[in-house]
Amino acid sequence: MSSEFHRPVLVREVCEALTPALVRAEAPVFVDATCGGAGHTLAVLAAYAAARPDGPKLRAIALDRDEEALAEARQKVPADVELVHSSFRHLPAVLEAAGVAAATAILADLGVSSHQLDTGARGFSFQADAPLDMRMDPSRGMSASQLLADISVGELTRILRDYGEETDASRIATAIVAVRPTTTGVLAKVVAAAMSAPQRRKLGLRIHPATRTFQALRIRVNDELGELDALLSAAPERLQVGGRLGIITFHSLEDRATKQRFSALTRAEQPPPGLPIAARDLPQPRFVVPAGYRQGAAPGDAEVAANPRSRSSRLRVVERALP
Structure with a gap:
């Protein structure tokens, strides 16, 4: 699901993490909050179709703040995939405009795209001398x-x-x-x-x-940490019960923020000490980290060898357990 425009990372891991939520849903909605070259979107669509060939149609919404990425995606995705020019900071507004109360699976790949890095005029890389721009939009x-x-x-x-x-x-x-x-x-x-x-x-x-x-x-x-903070605050609350949020991070700052937010989400509010409450009656967390994702998922040796830019990537996942 890669192209010369962008090579997505952790594609297998993303599909394995998000597909279980999609196949359980009666009306599944997948949101790719960082469309890029549509690699993850296409892979998730294919994984869902393979896992539930006779299931309800998967609605896919893909947004990106880079119009060049959306133009590339438009040439690859099925016509019914909804492409939106927007930062994921505005995810709640995008979903509201689309008439979606809650999504089944949301993915955000926080990395810079291959196209942005390899296009000298965008000013992201020191590999070629070019105007110093660096704006994703x-x-x-x-x-x-x-x-x-x-x-x-x-x-x-x-x-x-x-x-x-x-x-x-x-x-x-x-x-x-x-x-x-x-x-x-x-x-x-x-x-x-x-x-x-x-x-x-x-x-x-x-x-x-x-x-x-x-x-x-x-x-x-690009106010990347501010954008991430807005996403981490809003996206979990826009999940259906049983829905999953996946975040792919590339450096310690964003990985630490994601890990801390997911950790906070999975802690239940505790009653005052000393109250005679049975263990079964204690408050339960509204979110959980699915089995196998406590430490996140990292690329395997084969992927790193084929795509060295994937080396520092990590996928973290959280699931909504209660309303």
Whole structure:
């Protein structure tokens, strides 16, 4: 289910995690909150059809804030798949507009698409010198170069430290502000020159010195953690009972946020200590982590070998158990 446009990760794991919820539903609804090249959408449609060939029709809604991704998806998916230009921050509004009270399965792949990384003009990668953009939705918001045009050293240091977990944040921020680069190539060179020798040695030859800086700026430009927080707050409550939410993360910041939110969802509210309540009468959690997903699902060796970008991916899953 991959293409030159985008190679989705953890496709088998996603299907195994979400299909059980879909086959149990009387009127299944699947929402792909990050359509990309439609790889996950097509795979889930095929898995459902194989598991329940005579079952009710699966309604599929796929959204993405990148119009280029939707244009690609439109060429691949069946005509009845509903494609929506929207960030998953607005998932409740998208579902309301579609007349969907609750979905059976929701998937969000938080990674940058292969197309975004490989298209130099999008400004996500330091592999080619291009305008420093980094917006997942180029039709709105501030580009990375606009952000750097008047940012202070202190604010940039915070961004690099908080979103890139960059040890040399202060010295790199100082160097960037002195130059205020407008292209990916210049930014990469400035960061490499500014990084301390111990940090360069720690990264080794396999990781470019600018990797964490590019990650931090991309997260800030697209408000990725704010988007994720909105999704984690809204999506679980838009699941049917028995429905499942899957989140694919790629770095520690988003994985930690997802893990903490799922952990909070699966804890039942406890009564005051000392009350004489039988164990069977204690409040039950409204959400559970399905068996086998306590630690999440990671790609196998074969997938990592075929697609090195999948290396850091992890799928976490939560299921709605009670209304």
